[in-house]
Amino acid sequence: MSDSRLATRAVHITGSAVDASVGLLQRHGGDVISFGMGAAGPDAIPGAALGELASELFDDPSNSALNYGPTEGERALRTALLSALAAWGQPASDESLLITSGGMQGLDLVCKMYLDPGDVVLTESPTYPNALVSIATYEARVVECPMDGDGLVVDAIPQLVESAGRAPKLIYAIPNHQNPTGVTLSGARRERLLDLARSYKSVILEDDPYGRLTYGEDAKPTLFELDRGMGAVVSVNTFSKVLAPGLRVGWVLAAPDVIERMVAARHGMDTCTNVLGQRLVAAFMADHGLVEHIVALRERYGRKLEAMLRELERNFGDVPGAEWTRPRGGFFVWLRLPGVVADELVTVALAHGVFFIPGSAFTTTSGFQDCLRLNFTYPSEREIAEGLARLRKAYTAQQGGRRQG
Amino acid sequence: MSDSRLATRAVHITGSAVDASVGLLQRHGGDVISFGMGAAGPDAIPGAALGELASELFDDPSNSALNYGPTEGERALRTALLSALAAWGQPASDESLLITSGGMQGLDLVCKMYLDPGDVVLTESPTYPNALVSIATYEARVVECPMDGDGLVVDAIPQLVESAGRAPKLIYAIPNHQNPTGVTLSGARRERLLDLARSYKSVILEDDPYGRLTYGEDAKPTLFELDRGMGAVVSVNTFSKVLAPGLRVGWVLAAPDVIERMVAARHGMDTCTNVLGQRLVAAFMADHGLVEHIVALRERYGRKLEAMLRELERNFGDVPGAEWTRPRGGFFVWLRLPGVVADELVTVALAHGVFFIPGSAFTTTSGFQDCLRLNFTYPSEREIAEGLARLRKAYTAQQGGRRQG
Numbered sequence: 001m002s003d004s005r006l007a008t009r010a011v012h013i014t015g016s017a018v019d020a021s022v023g024l025l026q027r028h029g030g031d032v033i034s035f036g037m038g039a040a041g042p043d044a045i046p047g048a049a050l051g052e053l054a055s056e057l058f059d060d061p062s063n064s065a066l067n068y069g070p071t072e073g074e075r076a077l078r079t080a081l082l083s084a085l086a087a088w089g090q091p092a093s094d095e096s097l098l099i100t101s102g103g104m105q106g107l108d109l110v111c112k113m114y115l116d117p118g119d120v121v122l123t124e125s126p127t128y129p130n131a132l133v134s135i136a137t138y139e140a141r142v143v144e145c146p147m148d149g150d151g152l153v154v155d156a157i158p159q160l161v162e163s164a165g166r167a168p169k170l171i172y173a174i175p176n177h178q179n180p181t182g183v184t185l186s187g188a189r190r191e192r193l194l195d196l197a198r199s200y201k202s203v204i205l206e207d208d209p210y211g212r213l214t215y216g217e218d219a220k221p222t223l224f225e226l227d228r229g230m231g232a233v234v235s236v237n238t239f240s241k242v243l244a245p246g247l248r249v250g251w252v253l254a255a256p257d258v259i260e261r262m263v264a265a266r267h268g269m270d271t272c273t274n275v276l277g278q279r280l281v282a283a284f285m286a287d288h289g290l291v292e293h294i295v296a297l298r299e300r301y302g303r304k305l306e307a308m309l310r311e312l313e314r315n316f317g318d319v320p321g322a323e324w325t326r327p328r329g330g331f332f333v334w335l336r337l338p339g340v341v342a343d344e345l346v347t348v349a350l351a352h353g354v355f356f357i358p359g360s361a362f363t364t365t366s367g368f369q370d371c372l373r374l375n376f377t378y379p380s381e382r383e384i385a386e387g388l389a390r391l392r393k394a395y396t397a398q399q400g401g402r403r404q405g
Numbered sequence: 406m407s408d409s410r411l412a413t414r415a416v417h418i419t420g421s422a423v424d425a426s427v428g429l430l431q432r433h434g435g436d437v438i439s440f441g442m443g444a445a446g447p448d449a450i451p452g453a454a455l456g457e458l459a460s461e462l463f464d465d466p467s468n469s470a471l472n473y474g475p476t477e478g479e480r481a482l483r484t485a486l487l488s489a490l491a492a493w494g495q496p497a498s499d500e501s502l503l504i505t506s507g508g509m510q511g512l513d514l515v516c517k518m519y520l521d522p523g524d525v526v527l528t529e530s531p532t533y534p535n536a537l538v539s540i541a542t543y544e545a546r547v548v549e550c551p552m553d554g555d556g557l558v559v560d561a562i563p564q565l566v567e568s569a570g571r572a573p574k575l576i577y578a579i580p581n582h583q584n585p586t587g588v589t590l591s592g593a594r595r596e597r598l599l600d601l602a603r604s605y606k607s608v609i610l611e612d613d614p615y616g617r618l619t620y621g622e623d624a625k626p627t628l629f630e631l632d633r634g635m636g637a638v639v640s641v642n643t644f645s646k647v648l649a650p651g652l653r654v655g656w657v658l659a660a661p662d663v664i665e666r667m668v669a670a671r672h673g674m675d676t677c678t679n680v681l682g683q684r685l686v687a688a689f690m691a692d693h694g695l696v697e698h699i700v701a702l703r704e705r706y707g708r709k710l711e712a713m714l715r716e717l718e719r720n721f722g723d724v725p726g727a728e729w730t731r732p733r734g735g736f737f738v739w740l741r742l743p744g745v746v747a748d749e750l751v752t753v754a755l756a757h758g759v760f761f762i763p764g765s766a767f768t769t770t771s772g773f774q775d776c777l778r779l780n781f782t783y784p785s786e787r788e789i790a791e792g793l794a795r796l797r798k799a800y801t802a803q804q805g806g807r808r809q810g
Binding site: 039043050058061069101102130132136246247 | 431444445448453455456460462463464465469471472474507509536537541645649650652673675676677678680681682
């Protein structure tokens with residue numbers, strides 16, 4: 001069994017930082033403030049409203065919310081979602097929509113559809129680790145492209161493609177409030193990226209969990225929208241960040257023929273997305289409105305982002321070379337502390353009662369060792385302040401130990 | 406995109422009978438009695454009890470049942486399940502258990518872990534179509550082995566392996582109340598199959614959704630039990646058939662090192678199983694007892710099986726050559742009507758208000774054209790009687806048309 005592709009690939013990647021870090025957290029116990037997982041704020045999940053809706057779903061002699069459902073997704077959810085997309089100025093047809101078990105399954109489906117061993121996938125650098133796992137299980141080769149304050153440095157792509165010796169089959173991008181950096185791809189670069197993808201006959205895998213979660217600015221048009229149905233973009237989305245991660249409900253937008261083949265593949269993956277979760281999302285959208293809910297989330301998470309940026313300034317403003325991104329949305333801030341080895345700092349930080357994911361988790365290269373991904377949506381504003389004070393103490397302790405060592 | 410493995414493989418298979426049939430059903434509308442999907446009986450799902458438990462889960466300010474959970478599964482569910490397994494005489498260690506998004510994801514995970522392109526997978530013939538889809542997406546080669554009344558004809562395997570030119574990487578088997586035939590593998594053949602698998606260094610992928618659902622006899626020891634932790638068997642299981650399919654919660658039992666690598670792969674598939682569903686199953690097991698629930702299911706489904714066998718005799722007893730299996734558990738009866746093309750009969754049957762899955766769905770060969778899979782757990786006893794009467798009318802109409810044609 002040791003000759004399987006999985007044994008050599010997936011573990012190699014996830015065995016690195018995310019798993020090691022979360023393992024550290026689990027073994028640590030104690031009172032830890034977590035800037036780790038990209039989880040929803042506990043008070044941002046409308047549990048009471050969902051609970052009321054659930055009781056209606058259970059009050060049904062046919063128990064249809066607990067039996068199998070269609071592989072393409074529940075009709076009520078599909079209808080509600082198509083309306084919401086239209087309200088966001090992203091109209092889509094019924095044939096271009098597939099409901100998935102969270103956004104991650106959408107990414108896995110796209111990789112499964114498009115990737116053969118040896119194919120090149122161009123990604124942002126740093127990027128989402130679980131996408132790297134999925135790519136690795138199909139034995140494709142990751143080529144990482146640098147980012148700056150305007151997102152992916154699109155002009156660097158031609159040189160990278162030339163070095164790789166082949167055009168990328170997929171270009172994996174999180175254009176809005178990227179994970180882990182929080183950076184958003186500029187409008188000009190979006191058009192340039194689409195042009196490049198078309199010239200390579202590459203498909204852009206657009207991962208957009210955070211697109212609606214802008215704080216203090218409007219959402220940018222997605223790559224899928226900008227492509228206007230030309231088939232250069234497959235868009236992967238989720239209710240995890242805008243409603244409740246534990247329901248594991250997401251969706252994919254793509255050309256109808258691609259969706260049709262994805263439905264076929266789903267039969268061999270998980271049959272269908274959990275029906276109860278889909279019905280809950282649909283009922284919430286009908287009774288409470290997802291658009292309205294997101295307006296409230298933007299307000300709430302926007303305050304948390306402000307708190308994190310303020311407390312970073314307070315605690316790390318005097319650290320030579322320290323720098324961090326200033327996102328306008330999403331879930332994460334990316335902190336760089338020159339000279340730090342974040343894989344080591346995380347252990348010291350846990351001893352000080354604070355947790356983050358080290359930068360090495362977000363790359364297949366040896367880069368970003370001195371970077372930290374900080375989630376600001378899960379902790380409260382008070383915890384953000386206290387957690388960053390603890391992180392500063394951990395940093396000072398580690399640097400002190402280092403200078404003495 | 407047309408060069409992807411998926412385009413050529415998965416669609417080829419699912420495009421055949423299951424999809425075509427279900428598509429027919431959806432387009433048909435009207436009052437159709439379904440012997441199609443292997444769904445739970447609507448009145449066999451404890452919706453009211455689950456609803457009460459759900460209201461407790463939603464009454465939680467931390468909303469933890471709606472946020473992300475551990476990839477290996479919720480602690481409460483793992484603990485309850487290990488107790489249930491021990492009660493069934495199938496004790497397992499915590500390290501050998503992974504919670505999955507239904508049994509289908511377990512099958513997909515095992516295929517993902519073990520299969521490389523060109524590998525041979527030996528299967529029962531006929532077998533579960535979605536497993537064939539999963540195997541196909543990893544570009545492995547299916548070798549089908551015949552069955553008889555005692556299940557897989559194990560003694561036919563050596564000759565098949567010799568013809569295939571290589572030992573199977575996996576042997577995929579549903580030993581209990583097999584899908585689609587309802588047949589159970591005899592005790593002697595279980596031991597022989599294990600010996601053979603060990604001699605080939607093959608891993609047996611044991612799919613056991615129906616093992617606890619015996620009607621009028623005791624459950625047989627699983628292959629996983631008989632293997633006694635020697636690593637020759639990976640066991641895939643689900644709560645779909647014994648509690649509620651729509652929750653999409655299942656589990657895998659395997660050697661600890663295999664489970665560890667499966668957890669890593671899950672990061673790149675769907676992150677974790679929906680947390681609400683897992684918590685609901687755990688709470689049901691704690692408050693109501695799964696073992697007790699299954700006792701009630703055996704009674705209820707046993708009566709439906711009796712009804713189906715009785716009504717088959719009533720409606721098809723006079724058809725020359727007609728034969729059907731007489732399962733002692735599970736969800737399905739397998740009916741053979743010599744001279745029938747079931748892919749055509751299904752259209753006529755729909756016009757008569759009854760639905761089944763044609764035999765061609767359950768094979769990669771051209772066999773079983775004259776076979777029908779009949780589910781007896783979803784319809785009521787009254788519907789079973791009425792549905793088989795309609796099926797007989799459809800059969801007579803089609804045969805009449807044929808003789809005239």
